[in-house]
Amino acid sequence: MKAGLIAPLIALGGAEPANAIAPMVIIAAIGLFVSILQSQRGDGGTGAILGAINGKVDVIISQLAAVQLALAQITAQIAQMKEEVLKAIGQQYAIELFNQTKTGLLAITDVQREAENKGISLASGNERHGLEKRLEDAWKEFDQSRRRLREYEQGRGLIAAALVDAMVLADHAAFAAGIIDETQFAIILGRHLDWLDAMVDPSLEFSVAKFASDSKENEAAEREAIRTAARSPNDAVGIISALLLRAQSVEICAITTLDVKYWTELPFPGWEWLRGNDYLMASTYSVERVDQNGATLYAKTFYDQNYQARLRLGNSHVVWQTPDISTVDIDKCRRFSNGELQLLYEDSVRGKFLYESASSTRFDQGISGYISNNFITKSFFARAISTDGRKTAAAVQLLLDKVNLQILNRRLAQLGLETIDGNRRFAESLAAALPTIKRGQP
Structure with a gap:
């Protein structure tokens, strides 16, 4: 990137280096x-x-x-x-x-x-x-x-x-x-x-x-840096930033899958698999565009806390979902895998699904808590666009400020x-x- 005549500025809303110009x-x-x-x-x-x-x-x-x-x-x-x-x-x-x-x-x-x-x-x-x-x-x-x-x-x-x-x-x-x-x-x-x-x-x-x-050239380089970051499938900040360079509001969606191994007494005692459990999370981010004497800036990034979510088990049962989940374009969701989760015998006991059929509501309710906990702790992309949405929006703004x-x-x-x-x-x-x-x- 070219140095130009102007000393480096701080990112709008970011920390100010000692030699920066506001x-x-x-x-x-x-x-x-x-x-x-x-x-x-x-x-x-x-x-x-x-x-x-x-x-x-x-x-x-x-x-x-x-x-x-x-x-x-x-x-x-x-x-x-x-x-x-x-x-x-x-x-x-x-x-x-x-x-x-x-x-x-x-x-x-x-x-x-x-x-x-x-x-x-x-x-x-x-x-x-x-x-x-x-x-x-x-x-x-x-x-x-x-x-x-x-x-x-x-x-x-x-x-x-x-x-x-x-x-x-x-x-x-x-x-x-x-x-x-x-x-x-x-x-x-x-x-x-x-x-x-x-x-x-x-x-x-x-x-x-x-x-x-x-x-x-510097502006083009900053935009390309964001597009490069967006090519990483796990970089939520880069992906959202790249989308907001082109659109004022974007929906970002993630579907994370997980296979679970659990102990059951039905129909016979032993270990079973519940494969293909998925957790869908969709959030909306927007950016305010402001004109400063002909310079149109990406002034502020917003995270809409009214996200859409769904937990669907591998038996195709939907345990829970938000009311407007049907508005999400599933085909555009990014896919992730949390691999496999091995539950303990005691988990089946505590979850009260040890003697429940895999097609029953009690089984769904019992095992879904463990699955949800795994998604929350290990689904980094989904968490970035939802639970940590405000922090992600602030990080997006830092990247957009470099363009600004x-x-x-x-x-x-x-x-x-x-x-x-x-x-x-x-x-x-x-x-x-x-x-x-x-x-x-x-």
Whole structure:
């Protein structure tokens, strides 16, 4: 299985290793990218700005107010990211570079907010009362941090993808404020687009695309591991898990047989066999499916305690059965054998069937207690799906949680790629209105 970018998560509801990241942290990271995408596509986001540009430089400049608003919204979301969320989408040094870049972005938005409160336009050509210098200093600080993040190999992963919109908006604002000219802006956008290319290149280690492909492979591997476990006829947990991967509710049935040797006085004293006694146990397991921002998870496994059961002796007499036993599909039941049970002479005495015919009700009642006890103590599969049903459901959930973690990772990667794709359209629209520059330069 591929390691990917994200540290191992704990199984949902399971014990948490010391270095694990809680599942809710991954869900929070997913929520961040959902918010960024909503901003891209909303009325006040980059999508709306992109639609207004139409390849015109003067329009790029005139969009400063909208750019400042969009940048303020995105940086506010980024500023609220907790340390554990950052650990979920980046390694330690990448986190440090992320925080430095975020600090630069926040400094830019602080100047923009002050200008707005004072009724000052930061657009080039206006009287800005010294705020332009502070804005330039803030942008340069951001640019240096951004460069270090871009040049770091783990800077092409999800942690950088969370910043792509904010970074282009900051450059857009710097251009509109006259801090950088058309050529400089074009060069910066060219480097940014090259960076996006690296993020979506699955051949590059630590890229978002590589993480996406690894997550897909990891999920397939976890599913195959469950299917492999299900091939063992005695692995109730693996079998139920495999069934629940495909269906929301499943019935699992086991028929266990037992041959019994007992002493009887009828018709003559001696040992006799009662062969082909069988114990049927059928239980229902279900799993709740929950959507977490597009990641459909196997959230909780349930065991229905209203199981169906039947004890039938080798003489074809049914000693007891649950009312709805007829609903069980016998042909789908799994077959097991408990081998042979040797009763003692004293057992026939205590069971009060020593002098009973093998076709009598008293015989059935007497010998069935010993047979039932054997089934209870030795029918491990049947016990796993019934008596130990809750414990089995919890074990099933642990296996499904391994799949859940990869589903979350895959959804996170998908949203990262969608964010990059939306940002690319925005950056290319800006670049189309600027001088053409040669891409691929450091």
